[in-house]
Amino acid sequence: MLVSQYTYFALASMRIPGTEITARLGIEPDEVTVRGSRLARPPRPVAHEWRVVCRKPGLTVDEQMTRIIDRLFDHAERIGALAAELDRVDGESGASRLQVVRIFEHPAGEAEGSAGPVDGLGNRFGQHRLLGWHLDSRILEFLRLTRAQLDVDEYAYE
Structure with a gap:
């Protein structure tokens, strides 16, 4: 099995653009999307x-989360x-989101491999090392x- 995954933290708004969020926080983002920049009606993306x-690549989801949280905590x-x-x-909740995106069988994904036994246990076929992840107390506090x-999207590549 091939696994491609990434994680991001986002602030979203229908009215407040990413440039204003940057100015308010004083933190440079890695990416900014503009509401309606791909399609005006209906607006896609739906929010700034x-x-x-x-x-x-090669990091588990919790390791990716930790890298983000280290920057923002x-x-x-x-x-x-x-x-x-x-x-x-915006008149609704949900402006803040920690997003996980996983794509199975993506051609650019990381292949299963045997990292060798841990405590005498080895991986069997289908036990990809990237499949397991957890939320520690620091992630939960963040x-x-x-x-x-927390939003987790998982897709199968076709």
């Missing part, structure tokens, strides 16, 4: 987004306050402080 992304309370404001401005939802 400010993102900090980890696309480093000291700003978590300020991010949470801005997320609450964005929710008020989600709480930033008012973030």
Whole structure:
């Protein structure tokens, strides 16, 4: 099995653009999307987004999350306050999100391999080392402080 995955933290708004989010936080994002930049009606993307992304291959999801959180943890309370404001401005919740995207059988994905036994246990076929992940207390605290939802999308490449 081939696995391609990446993780990002996003702040999204229907009204407030990513450039303003950057100015308010004083943190440079890795990516910014503009509402309606691909399609005006209906708008695609549906919202402006400010993102900090980890696309480093070979890392588990929790390792990718940790890289993002290491960059943002000291700003978590300020991010949470801005997320609450964005929710008020847009009239709905969900401005803050930690997103996991996994694509199975993607041609550019990482192949299964045997990293060798751990505590006498080896991998069997179908036990890809990237499949397991966990949320430690620091990740959970970051989600709480930033008012973030956790969204996990998994796809099969065709």
